Amino acid sequence: MSEVKIVATLTPLPEFIDTIRDAALAMVSPTHREAGCLQYDLHESHAVPDVRNLENKGKVSFVFIERWKSEEDLKQHVAMSYHDDFLDILSGKLENLNVQRLTEL
Incomplete structure (x- = not known):
């Protein structure tokens, strides 16, 4: 099977920046423990x-x-329960959610 690359960008409503930052940070550690995870890096963008x-x-x-x-x-x-919990936290707090699958050229 071939590697899958994803870039997911979450743009929170201004009043929810800290909430979304905290929730996103909480996703990193458990995701790194998943056997199939090669990379799961979180960045803050301006x-x-x-x-x-x-x-x-x-x-x-x-x-x-x-x-x-x-x-x-x-x-x-x-399918992880913490992923579902994360999506529940995001609900109603984002201006935009953009998930892209990348294909190397």
């Missing part, structure tokens, strides 16, 4: 409204960069 001025002034997002040994391993991850 949009750059003007590429000529690279100061971090824009919206806050949280970005997961994930690599899984196989499709089955990814399916097992999203």
